[in-house]
Amino acid sequence: MAGSWDGSHELGSQSDDSFQFERQHIEPIYDAFICPLSKQIMRDPVSIENGQTFEREAIQKWFNECKENNRKLVCPITMKELKTTDMNPSIALRNTIEEWNARNEVVQLDMARKSLNLGCPETDTLRALRFIQYICQKTPTSKHIIRNNELIPMIVDMLKSSSRRVRCRTLETLRVVVEDDDDSKEIMAEGDNVRTIVKFLSHEQSKEREEAVYLLYELSKLETLSEKIGSVNGAILILVGMTSSKSENLLTVEKADQTLENLEKNENNVRQMAENGRLQPLLTLILEGSPEVKLSMASYLGELALSNDVKVFVARTVGSSLINLMKSGNMQSREAALKALNQVSSCDPSAKILVEEGILTPLVKDLFAGPNQLPMRLKEISATILANIVASDCDFDSIPVGPNHQTLVSEDIIHNLLYLISNTGPAIECKLLQVLVGLTSSPVTLISVVSAIKSSGAINSLVQFIEAPQQDLRLASIKLLQRLSPNMGQELASSLRGSAGQLDGLIKVIAENIVSTEEQAAAVGLLADLPERDTGLTRQMLDEGAFEIVISRIRMIRQGEPRRSRFVTPYLEGLVRVLSRITFVLQNEPKAVSLCRDNDLSGLFTELLAHSLDNVQMVSAFALENLSSESKNLTRLPEIPPPSVCMSIFPCFSKQPVMTGLCRVHRGACSRRDTFCLLDGPALRRLVGLLDHTNAAVVEASLAALSTLLDDGVNVEEGVAVLIEAEGIKPILDVLLEKRTENLGRRAVWVVERLLRTEDIAYEVSGDPNVSTALVDAFQHGDYHTRQTAERALKHVDKIPNFSGIFPNA
Numbered sequence: 001m002a003g004s005w006d007g008s009h010e011l012g013s014q015s016d017d018s019f020q021f022e023r024q025h026i027e028p029i030y031d032a033f034i035c036p037l038s039k040q041i042m043r044d045p046v047s048i049e050n051g052q053t054f055e056r057e058a059i060q061k062w063f064n065e066c067k068e069n070n071r072k073l074v075c076p077i078t079m080k081e082l083k084t085t086d087m088n089p090s091i092a093l094r095n096t097i098e099e100w101n102a103r104n105e106v107v108q109l110d111m112a113r114k115s116l117n118l119g120c121p122e123t124d125t126l127r128a129l130r131f132i133q134y135i136c137q138k139t140p141t142s143k144h145i146i147r148n149n150e151l152i153p154m155i156v157d158m159l160k161s162s163s164r165r166v167r168c169r170t171l172e173t174l175r176v177v178v179e180d181d182d183d184s185k186e187i188m189a190e191g192d193n194v195r196t197i198v199k200f201l202s203h204e205q206s207k208e209r210e211e212a213v214y215l216l217y218e219l220s221k222l223e224t225l226s227e228k229i230g231s232v233n234g235a236i237l238i239l240v241g242m243t244s245s246k247s248e249n250l251l252t253v254e255k256a257d258q259t260l261e262n263l264e265k266n267e268n269n270v271r272q273m274a275e276n277g278r279l280q281p282l283l284t285l286i287l288e289g290s291p292e293v294k295l296s297m298a299s300y301l302g303e304l305a306l307s308n309d310v311k312v313f314v315a316r317t318v319g320s321s322l323i324n325l326m327k328s329g330n331m332q333s334r335e336a337a338l339k340a341l342n343q344v345s346s347c348d349p350s351a352k353i354l355v356e357e358g359i360l361t362p363l364v365k366d367l368f369a370g371p372n373q374l375p376m377r378l379k380e381i382s383a384t385i386l387a388n389i390v391a392s393d394c395d396f397d398s399i400p401v402g403p404n405h406q407t408l409v410s411e412d413i414i415h416n417l418l419y420l421i422s423n424t425g426p427a428i429e430c431k432l433l434q435v436l437v438g439l440t441s442s443p444v445t446l447i448s449v450v451s452a453i454k455s456s457g458a459i460n461s462l463v464q465f466i467e468a469p470q471q472d473l474r475l476a477s478i479k480l481l482q483r484l485s486p487n488m489g490q491e492l493a494s495s496l497r498g499s500a501g502q503l504d505g506l507i508k509v510i511a512e513n514i515v516s517t518e519e520q521a522a523a524v525g526l527l528a529d530l531p532e533r534d535t536g537l538t539r540q541m542l543d544e545g546a547f548e549i550v551i552s553r554i555r556m557i558r559q560g561e562p563r564r565s566r567f568v569t570p571y572l573e574g575l576v577r578v579l580s581r582i583t584f585v586l587q588n589e590p591k592a593v594s595l596c597r598d599n600d601l602s603g604l605f606t607e608l609l610a611h612s613l614d615n616v617q618m619v620s621a622f623a624l625e626n627l628s629s630e631s632k633n634l635t636r637l638p639e640i641p642p643p644s645v646c647m648s649i650f651p652c653f654s655k656q657p658v659m660t661g662l663c664r665v666h667r668g669a670c671s672r673r674d675t676f677c678l679l680d681g682p683a684l685r686r687l688v689g690l691l692d693h694t695n696a697a698v699v700e701a702s703l704a705a706l707s708t709l710l711d712d713g714v715n716v717e718e719g720v721a722v723l724i725e726a727e728g729i730k731p732i733l734d735v736l737l738e739k740r741t742e743n744l745g746r747r748a749v750w751v752v753e754r755l756l757r758t759e760d761i762a763y764e765v766s767g768d769p770n771v772s773t774a775l776v777d778a779f780q781h782g783d784y785h786t787r788q789t790a791e792r793a794l795k796h797v798d799k800i801p802n803f804s805g806i807f808p809n810a
Contacts, residue, residue, distance in 0.1 A: 027104060033097050036077055037062060041101070045094050046087035052077050053090055060087075105135065109149060116154040122163050129158070129166075129173045136176050143181045152177060152187045159196055164208070171200065171211035178218050185222045194219065194228050201238040210252045213242070217255050220262035229259075230269035236260070240276045267293070271300050279310060286318045295333050298325060302339025308347040315350035319357045327362050334374075338366075338381040345388035355394050360401045360408070363389070368416050376428065383431035390438030397445050409445045414452035422461050426470045433465070433476035440483035450487045459488060463495045467505040474509070475519040482522050485529035492526075493534045503537075504544055511549045514556075516571040524550075524574030532581040535588070542582075542591050550579045551599050558607065573615045576608060580619050583626035593634070602627050602676040606683040614695045621690065621701030624683060627676035628708035634675040635668030664718040665709055678709065684726050691731035696740040703735060703747050710754035720758045729755060733765070736774050746786050749778045753789050756796035766797040 035042045035055035044056040052075055054062075059076075063085045066073050073082045108131060114120075115128035132151065136143050146152065155177065158170040174197075178184045188194065197219075200212035216239075219225045229235055242248055242256040263269040264281045274282040285297045306314065322344070325337035341359070345351045366374050366382045374382070390396060396408040406413050414436075421432045440446045453459060462484075465477030485492055496503040509523040527546075530537060541547060554575050557568065565571075582601070585592045596602065605627070608620040663670035663677055670677035678684050683705075690702035706728065709719035723729055732755065736748040752775070756762045765771050772794070779790035 027100060030100075032093065033100065042094070042097060045090040045097070047090055048075065048087055049082050049084050050075050050078060050080065053093065056087060056089075105145075109135070109145070109151075113149065113151060113154065116151070116158060118157070118161055122166060125158065125161070125163075125166050126169055129155070129169045133173050133176045136179075140180075143177060143184060146177055147184055147187065152184060156188075156193050156196065159200075167200075168207050168211055171197070171208065171215050175211070175215040175218055178215070182222055185219055185225055188219060189222075189225050189228055194225065195232045198229070198232045198235045198238070201235070201242070206249065206252075209242075210249060210255075213239075213252050213255045213259065217259040217262070220259050223265055226263050226269065227266045230263055230266055230272060236263065236269060236272040236278075237276045239263075240273060240278045243278075267296065270297070274300065274304060277310075279314065280317075283314065283317045286321055291330075291333075294321075294325065295330075295336050298322060298333070298336040298340045302336060302343055304343065306343055308349070311344050311347050311350040312353065314344050315353040315357075319344065319350075319354050319359075323354070323357055323359050323362065326359075326366075331375075331378075335378055335381075338378055338385065342381050342385050342388070345385050348392040351389045351392040352394060355389060355392070355399065359385070359389065360399060364401045364408070364413070367420065376424065379424075380428045380431060383428050383435065387431045387434035387438060390435050391441075393442070395444075396439060396442075397448060409439055409448035409452070411448075411452045411455060414449055415456050418453070418456050418458045418461070422458070426468065426473050429465070430470065430473040430476050433462075433473070433480050437476060437480045437483060440480065446483065446487065450484060453484065454488070454491070459484075459491050460495050460498075463492070463502050466502045466509075471519065475522065478506070478509070478519060478522045478526055482526040482529060485526055489529060489531045490534070493530045493537045496530070497536055497540055503540060503546075507541075507544060507546045507549060510546075510575075511553065516557075516565040516568040518567050521567040521570040521574060524571055524578055528574040528577035532584050535585050538581055538585050538592070539589065542589070542595065547579060547582055547595055548599070550575050551601075551604070554579065554604065554608075569613065573613060573619075576616050576619045576623075580605075580623040580626075583623045586626065586630045587633070593630070596627065596676065597674055600673045602672045602683070603681065606672070606681055606686065609683070609686040609690065614693075614698055617690060617693070618695070618698045618701045621687060621698065621705045624676075624678065624687070625701070625705040625708055628678050628705060629711065631663075631666050631670060631675045631677045631708070632711070632713045635663060635666040635670050635677070636675075637668040638662060665714045665722060667715055678705065679722060684722065684728075688723075688726050688728040688731060691728070691735055696744055699735060700741070700744045700747060703732070703744070703751060706732070707747065707751050707754075710751060716754055716757060720755055720761065723755070724761075729761065733768075733771055737770055739774070739777075745778065746782065749775065749782065749786055749789050749793065753793035753796070756793050762796045772797060 029041065032053070033041050035045075035058050036052070037058035038055050040055065042053075042055045045053050046056045046059065047053050048059060054076075062076050063073065065071075073085065074080060075082055112128035112131045115124040117125075120128075132146060132155065135145055152174075155170060155173055159167055161167050161170070174188070178188055197212055197215055200208050201216075203209055203212070216229060216235075220229055239256050239260050243253055243260065245253065248256075260273065260278065264273070267285075270281045270285060273279075282297050282301060285293050286301070289297060301314070322337045322341050325333050326341065328334060328337075341354065345354055345359075363382055363386055367379060367386065369379075390408065399407060401408055402410070402413065417432055417435060421429050421436075424432075436449060440449050453462070462477060462481060465473060466481075468474045468477065481492060496506070506523050506527060510520055510527070512520060527541075554572065557572050557575075579601070582592050582595060586596065602624065605620040605623045608616050609624075611617060611620075662668055663675075663679060665679060666675070666677060669675075670680060672680035672683070678687070687702045687705050690698055691706075693699050693702070706723065708714075709722060710716050723732070732748065732751055735744065736752050739745050752771070756765060775790050775793050775797075779787050779794060782790060
């Protein structure tokens with residue numbers, strides 16, 4: 001075969017090297033072997049009427065062309081007319097050619113074997129691989145030649161070649177070898193062959209990736225190989241990735257998808273696919289598999305970490321099947337279903353789907369079943385699922401869950417939940433408390449839960465969980481109590497005032513960490529929601545040092561505590577609200593006054609007026625109102641020395657002493673720290689600035705604080721003068737004119753009436769029809785006290801006649 005291996009062909013070329021092999025022979029070619037028409041060695045020689053021999057396909061084509069072109073039927077060699085198109089097979093010649101071919105192929109195959117060597121030239125190896133393809137494609141049974149000559153391992157070795165062209169053609173050749181041949185596939189299953197092929201899936205060259213996918217598709221048709229492909233680390237992950245790739249060739253994507261479909265015959269492969277995001281095969285087995293397979297797949301589903309989108313997909317696809325599995329009598333099946341439903345229920349949209357599929361009734365039944373019917377560990381999962389479900393915004397007050405059409409917020413259902421909370425372990429207690437937290441998130445269901453808790457007398461039991469050593473249990477209880485506090489504030493305050501130490505536990509939570517946590521935000525929110533005028537609770541907080549802790553935490557945040565925590569805002573708002581309650585007991589609690597002085601709370605609340613949070617500004621302004629209201633009681637009035645004897649006898653020679661450094665409004669010695677006077681420091685200016693705030697609640701609080709400068713017991717005339725100097729008159733009148741809320745309007749009318757007692761202001765305002773109109777409106781439509789105040793204000797500007805000088809007092 002000298003010179004028979006010359007020439008090369010580009011990778012991926014449509015040219016057929018096997019044809020060259022077919023024309024290259026060891027023994028001489030006899031002319032009788034060659035078809036006169038095709039010039040190729042004949043495979044099926046036939047003789048026609050005049051004895052000439054041709055390849056059957058070639059002479060048949062000639063006859064057809066003669067007929068189609070209306071030509072005479074002639075012999076293509078002699079050009080003499082023929083009477084018939086009959087063809088007689090030349091069996092002897094065909095056998096001779098086949099024997100000749102077989103002798104040549106043996107030699108050529110041997111030469112190909114020698115070229116399957118990593119040290120051979122690239123062109124020789126490429127041609128050898130193409131020749132092997134030719135042999136395999138020649139007849140359906142010819143692949144045994146490749147197997148019998150043990151060429152498959154040698155072909156696989158070519159995958160180690162440094163030539164990309166050789167590697168690519170090797171993958172192509174292996175595909176041809178194993179196509180529709182299970183015996184060849186079994187040989188491929190040996191050793192690390194499959195692992196080697198899988199490596200090409202992640203190769204940079206797209207052509208090698210494509211050929212590897214096509215080869216794996218063929219191999220995956222055999223069940224034993226399907227299992228082996230799946231066992232190669234990363235194989236299924238890469239294939240799943242290819243099916244969703246937008247950069248791959250569409251045919252490659254399709255082949256990868258078909259490969260995965262073949263791999264689905266193996267349950268382990270199905271599990272891997274689910275783990276890597278291809279969930280449909282697993283869900284199909286849950287829907288259509290045998291009871292054993294359903295159990296196995298449901299169990300695995302419960303172990304998977306699913307994205308929210310996937311949870312919704314799973315709920316829609318197998319939610320109903322999992323619920324039915326949960327209701328079965330088989331405990332293993334129930335456990336598998338519960339674990340899967342626990343995973344799926346943990347996002348709102350999927351939870352709603354499960355509610356629609358009817359999960360609530362069997363879930364509640366499981367929770368309230370006796371320990372012999374459902375072990376406690378499974379009840380814990382049921383409680384977790386229910387906690388997930390109630391976190392969604394379904395109408396739980398209208399969805400029946402019991403035989404008598406009870407709902408989750410029916411009194412007996414809540415009572416049963418409370419009983420379980422008091423009589424089970426910490427894990428399930430935590431989940432059941434979370435259920436109640438979820439049920440109290442809606443104003444409608446909150447009322448029902450509050451009513452049931454009140455009727456059961458369970459508030460003391462719930463408060464005890466504040467001291468639980470388990471952080472998640474403690475958090476759940478505090479969050480629940482915070483939700484209850486607006487409707488059960490007095491009961492909670494009474495319970496916390498007891499000697500069990502829950503208040504101390506709550507304070508410890510608030511002071512626990514440097515960075516604000518959800519638990520701290522909930523704990524301080526709970527304290528902040530309790531009745532602010534409960535002096536007993538405030539005294540106990542004073543005694544336990546709660547306010548000092550709150551002050552230190554506020555200052556820490558003000559000084560730049562790391563604000564990475566998303567709970568720092570509710571935490572700070574709660575701290576400020578808790579601290580403000582100290583200002584409600586100043587009149588009767590000397591310790592409270594001392595604490596405010598020692599910690600300069602007037603200064604701290606003044607600083608907080610400049611904070612960016614509306615609630616912080618509002619609470620701080622109201623706290624300053626309370627502090628400023630006490631200024632007139634705390635200011636030190638000047639002591640006038642008694643006159644001497646001489647001065648007593650001759651008063652005409654006496655001279656009144658001049659007192660300096662006194663507060664204009666409070667008529668005594670004042671300071672921000674000691675008497676909480678608004679005139680000392682920037683409080684007055686900041687409060688006036690907040691009158692223009694977009695939040696009406698902030699405006700109302702600021703106006704309330706400023707109104708203390710015009711209150712009974714202070715020098716109102718000087719208070720007005722101070723507001724004039726602070727440029728506060730116009731903003732106050734603007735508040736009156738805007739009529740933003742009823743409470744704000746009521747306060748504005750009161751302040752304006754005080755301002756109008758000053759003749760200069762009354763004179764100016766009398767010329768402003770808008771102010772008069774606003775006062776008239778308040779006089780006509782306000783409550784009793786507002787109407788009286790508005791009437792006095794209108795008299796100041798002469799809009800209502802003043803009859804006090806005409807009629808004597810009764």
